[in-house]
Amino acid sequence: MDISAVNALSYEDFVNTFGNVVEKCPVITAAVWSRRPFVSLNALEAAISDFIDELPESGKEGILRCHPDLAGRDLQRGTLTRESRQEQAGAGMDALTSGETERMARLNEVYKKRFGFPFVICARMNDKANILRQLSESCQNERAVERARGIEEVKKICRLRLQSLLLTDGANKL
């Protein structure tokens, strides 16, 4: 799907196609439809990024809170979104040893208790060891630092999801 096809989408088709590029936040996709036409994929990505940057800090924390834990309850129960399931599986989150699962669960709880939002990382750009290390280190950070780091990860995830939709799935779907 090229960008002119994207620009021709009704808001309903646009949200149906791109509504989960920011996890469980279709309102962000729905909002940036107002900024059409986009000159490129990068421009669409920039519009999403700008919208997120203009939110109050509570809104950024809200975005993080819409993300599932890594190797958490949603993965175990099969209630992850399609995108998250693929990303977590790609980073080996569905194939942890029992010791790793326990360590991940413990660190996720420490992190959420400290910050009031979950640890978010672009799983497709990291492997299991790297994720565990960064989660552990992040537990020591300040809240504002973690909020900003998490939002940068949200943007990386968004970029990769947009690319997947525009370069592969999206072309078949529309």
Place this chain on the structure above:
Amino acid sequence: MDISAVNALSYEDFVNTFGNVVEKCPVITAAVWSRRPFVSLNALEAAISDFIDELPESGKEGILRCHPDLAGRDLQRGTLTRESRQEQAGAGMDALTSGETERMARLNEVYKKRFGFPFVICARMNDKANILRQLSESCQNERAVERARGIEEVKKICRLRLQSLLLTDGANKL
């Protein structure tokens, strides 16, 4: 559930309970968790309302775009959220004559083409005839007027959903 029980909820339980008080916008609920503690139901409602008011106009349009058409495809396909299904049924949207269905569909299309977002109205505060009349009249309005009217309806819907959760379902669930 009283407000102290609400204030004691983890962000995960808070979003699971109240995540759809603004249709398909759990990020709004997730954001206002940052503003705890709430002194009352009214304070929680005000926090949501304030968050919406502070969004850019594109964000408000995004909220409207997350709403289904009245008596539209989602109702026919059974893909409405639980809350929307109950509300639309209460206003008789699931029992239109074929003539009414056709008129509603035609007006919805006119409205969406004109404004780029769907007609939103608090179904629980209106009946079938009233909804059809207001939809028809709204098609003549200016975009900014309709955006503002729609957002006020979103807030009415939110208030009634919050009340339902806090006064009935919510008390049983938690």
